Amino acid sequence: MDALLKMLSDFNGDFEDSKPSSKSNINKITGSEAVLESLIAEGVDLVFGYPGGAIMPVYDALYNYRDKLKHILTRHEQGSVHAAQGYARATGKVGVVIATSGPGATNLITGIADANIDSTPIICITGQVPSHLLGTDAFQETDVVGITSPVTKWDFQITSAEAIPEAFAKAFYLARSGRPGPVVIDITKDAQFAEVDFEYKPCKKVRSYFPYPKVDAAKVNEAAELINNAEKPFVVFGQGVILGKAENEFKTFIEKGGIPAAWTLLGLSALDESHPLNVGMLGMHGNYAPNKLTNECDVLIAVGMRFDDRVTGDVNTYAKQAKVIHIELDPAEINKIIKADVAINGDVKDVLPMLTNIIVNKEYGNWLKEFKKLAEIEKEKIINEELHPTKPGLTMGEVIRIISEKTNGEALVVTDVGQHQMIAARYYGFKNSRSFITSGGLGTMGFCLPAAVGAKMGMPDKQVVAVIGDGGFQMTLQELGTILQSGINLKIVILNNDYLGMVRQWQQLFFDKRYSETEMVNPDFVKIASSYNIESEKVSERNNLEAVIEKMLASESSFVLEVKVEKEDNVFPMIPTGASVSDIRLE
Amino acid sequence: MKEEFTISIFTENHIGLLNRVSIIFTRRHINIESITASESEVPGIYRYTVVVNETREQVEKVVKQIEKQVEIFCAFYHRTEEIVYQEIALYKLPTAAISNGLGLEKLIRDNNARILSLEGEFIVIEKTGHKEETQELLKKLQPFNVLEFVRSGRVAMIKQKENLTHTLVELEKTHHSEYKN
Numbered sequence: 001m002d003a004l005l006k007m008l009s010d011f012n013g014d015f016e017d018s019k020p021s022s023k024s025n026i027n028k029i030t031g032s033e034a035v036l037e038s039l040i041a042e043g044v045d046l047v048f049g050y051p052g053g054a055i056m057p058v059y060d061a062l063y064n065y066r067d068k069l070k071h072i073l074t075r076h077e078q079g080s081v082h083a084a085q086g087y088a089r090a091t092g093k094v095g096v097v098i099a100t101s102g103p104g105a106t107n108l109i110t111g112i113a114d115a116n117i118d119s120t121p122i123i124c125i126t127g128q129v130p131s132h133l134l135g136t137d138a139f140q141e142t143d144v145v146g147i148t149s150p151v152t153k154w155d156f157q158i159t160s161a162e163a164i165p166e167a168f169a170k171a172f173y174l175a176r177s178g179r180p181g182p183v184v185i186d187i188t189k190d191a192q193f194a195e196v197d198f199e200y201k202p203c204k205k206v207r208s209y210f211p212y213p214k215v216d217a218a219k220v221n222e223a224a225e226l227i228n229n230a231e232k233p234f235v236v237f238g239q240g241v242i243l244g245k246a247e248n249e250f251k252t253f254i255e256k257g258g259i260p261a262a263w264t265l266l267g268l269s270a271l272d273e274s275h276p277l278n279v280g281m282l283g284m285h286g287n288y289a290p291n292k293l294t295n296e297c298d299v300l301i302a303v304g305m306r307f308d309d310r311v312t313g314d315v316n317t318y319a320k321q322a323k324v325i326h327i328e329l330d331p332a333e334i335n336k337i338i339k340a341d342v343a344i345n346g347d348v349k350d351v352l353p354m355l356t357n358i359i360v361n362k363e364y365g366n367w368l369k370e371f372k373k374l375a376e377i378e379k380e381k382i383i384n385e386e387l388h389p390t391k392p393g394l395t396m397g398e399v400i401r402i403i404s405e406k407t408n409g410e411a412l413v414v415t416d417v418g419q420h421q422m423i424a425a426r427y428y429g430f431k432n433s434r435s436f437i438t439s440g441g442l443g444t445m446g447f448c449l450p451a452a453v454g455a456k457m458g459m460p461d462k463q464v465v466a467v468i469g470d471g472g473f474q475m476t477l478q479e480l481g482t483i484l485q486s487g488i489n490l491k492i493v494i495l496n497n498d499y500l501g502m503v504r505q506w507q508q509l510f511f512d513k514r515y516s517e518t519e520m521v522n523p524d525f526v527k528i529a530s531s532y533n534i535e536s537e538k539v540s541e542r543n544n545l546e547a548v549i550e551k552m553l554a555s556e557s558s559f560v561l562e563v564k565v566e567k568e569d570n571v572f573p574m575i576p577t578g579a580s581v582s583d584i585r586l587e
Numbered sequence: 588m589k590e591e592f593t594i595s596i597f598t599e600n601h602i603g604l605l606n607r608v609s610i611i612f613t614r615r616h617i618n619i620e621s622i623t624a625s626e627s628e629v630p631g632i633y634r635y636t637v638v639v640n641e642t643r644e645q646v647e648k649v650v651k652q653i654e655k656q657v658e659i660f661c662a663f664y665h666r667t668e669e670i671v672y673q674e675i676a677l678y679k680l681p682t683a684a685i686s687n688g689l690g691l692e693k694l695i696r697d698n699n700a701r702i703l704s705l706e707g708e709f710i711v712i713e714k715t716g717h718k719e720e721t722q723e724l725l726k727k728l729q730p731f732n733v734l735e736f737v738r739s740g741r742v743a744m745i746k747q748k749e750n751l752t753h754t755l756v757e758l759e760k761t762h763h764s765e766y767k768n
Contacts, residue, residue, distance in 0.1 A: 146603070149603060149606055149607050149610060150614065153657065154658075157602070174657055176766060206658075208658050209657045209658075211764060211766075330655065
């Protein structure tokens with residue numbers, strides 16, 4: 001008991017020896033300065049945000065820190081949080097957002113929920129009314145911790161300046177360790193004004209938090225046994241491969257095992273799409289072969305994925321014939337949707353090398369041929385016409401194909417949500433990890449433009465292409481102002497069909513073509529872009545599409561390209577809601 | 588099939604944590620039958636005892652979601668026969684009930700209840716036991732004019748020697764906290 005008490009001794013975390021702050025000695029600084037010093041101590045050099053009353057002391061302090069901390073002023077707090085998400089997804093670092101109390105904080109909620117469901121490490125710092133006014137319905141007071149609890153990994157309210165360094169150390173550690181996620185720190189205005197003896201100790205442990213299970217070797221052996229005896233093994237992988245920075249370990253694993261592998265939307269780009277074992281996309285609008293053959297394989301190996309309903313379709317008919325191996329860091333995901341015959345709880349980066357070590361080097365020629373055969377059918381029935389249409393109207397697919405060809409599959413592509421998102425995922429042909437950024441779990445329209453701003457900020461040397469529908473663009477188009485002010489070079493492609501295309505597709509297929517509130521009367525997007533001083537063009541004919549895309553990509557500055565695509569095209573294949581993966585429809 | 592489960596949750600004593608736990612039930616449309624909170628045998632670590640009627644499968648998932656919360660050490664679920672549990676009930680009656688000749692004294696004695704407080708115009712009777720027992724006494728006391736009745740949530744312990752300390756030592760052994768990337 002004594003040893004335990006020592007272990008649990010009365011602190012919240014295990015903090016490294018004090019690291020001198022960028023100020024030379026321990027000294028008295030304000031809470032606001034402590035916030036900024038904490039960010040700098042964690043290696044942050046870029047934050048996204050929007051000022052307001054309750055966060056003004058932090059913004060005042062920021063004025064003196066402009067040389068160390070770059071601040072990007074978005075045009076809406078939702079823009080800030082999506083930008084931080086884009087930054088985090090592109091770089092693997094923690095994205096940081098600053099907003100004020102009340103509406104400033106509530107405007108972050110969509111992005112926080114998005115980051116939560118897509119496991120994106122971000123920290124949102126929100127101002128709060130002075131502590132003596134908490135609970136009084138003061139001006140711009142909202143219960144931020146209460147509101148964000150359901151959609152954060154951790155949230156915390158600071159009411160005294162002394163608590164700042166420790167809370168920030170803990171916030172960064174929690175946001176990026178284990179299964180990453182969003183953290184909210186709500187700081188009362190009096191805590192921002194008060195003085196504190198600043199001393200920063202990075203957090204290395206939180207006593208009630210167990211982010212990394214030691215891998216159970218017996219389970220790995222069981223999995224290897226199943227894999228070694230399999231005749232039709234099949235790997236389905238998700239973002240866990242990217243978050244665990246285990247792309248190489250993953251590639252080595254499937255190559256040694258000779259196992260075909262298919263990706264979830266968020267797993268996309270973890271494995272080069274031209275890899276011979278990469279058999280494509282899973283799920284509702286994924287490829288024909290991997291969906292069909294999910295119900296033919298004998299061992300299904302799920303790596304860092306959570307069996308989202310968009311991936312599984314009807315769970316009662318999902319891979320029933322197969323033994324399921326689930327490799328997953330978050331124990332709450334194991335047996336949540338699909339029961340695992342062998343569950344390996346651990347970081348894929350730890351598990352995969354252990355497994356690779358003991359599996360037999362194999363090849364499955366006939367099994368791979370089955371994937372190829374179905375891929376041919378999909379190509380003939382869908383892909384050829386989508387990428388090289390014979391009809392007059394432009395397709396989303398041909399636009400994505402040309403962008404892919406001109407960027408060699410090496411651009412960082414950010415999408416919004418809907419038909420264009422599925423088309424971009426299906427046809428871009430990604431070569432590098434972390435080069436596809438999209439709102440997966442939450443399906444947030446309006447995500448793309450600000451997320452692309454954040455991604456470009458994080459990867460300034462990369463060609464970043466934002467692919468957006470006409471609907472989603474209009475949800476956050478004010479961020480063109482952020483692009484104008486920051487002067488970044490971002491390529492924005494609006495695939496305009498004058499419809500909320502995905503909803504319209506469902507209405508066509510499942511609601512008797514009753515197009516209820518999906519048709520859009522759109523503004524002149526070229527004029528909008530030009531009012532923000534952003535170069536822009538509109539294309540509605542095939543003959544100049546390629547040239548304009550080339551011009552856009554070659555431009556030294558941001559560019560908005562509006563492409564008028566066929567109004568009523570549908571995305572196929574498709575697994576209708578509630579149907580089995582093997583009932584995927586080609587038309 | 589739904590049945591009664593008692594969930595024991597070991598937590599830090601932090602503001603907002605009870606909300607984090609309760610919304611896990613809310614989100615899944617699960618009604619909490621009772622909930623209690625107190626410090627455990629380890630100073631600084633608190634325990635919640637939550638009673639729900641649910642399927643085992645759902646309870647198992649809920650417990651994992653609870654354990655996922657950063658400031659929760661661990662959580663367990665048990666069927667009623669796997670635990671020792673108790674509740675406490677208080678009954679307020681007019682003082683005159685003692686002398687009205689209907690045998691209140693015998694009732695208190697027979698039910699292992701006791702008079703907790705005598706306050707001039709009214710008395711407060713206390714009984715510990717399972718819900719059925721305290722409910723049964725309430726029924727028997729009704730003829731004496733029960734002015735007020737309250738029952739606590741369940742407190743429970745498992746019928747095994749393993750305790751929190753043992754679990755925490757195991758958790759330390761089977762996990763590491765290092766952020767490597």
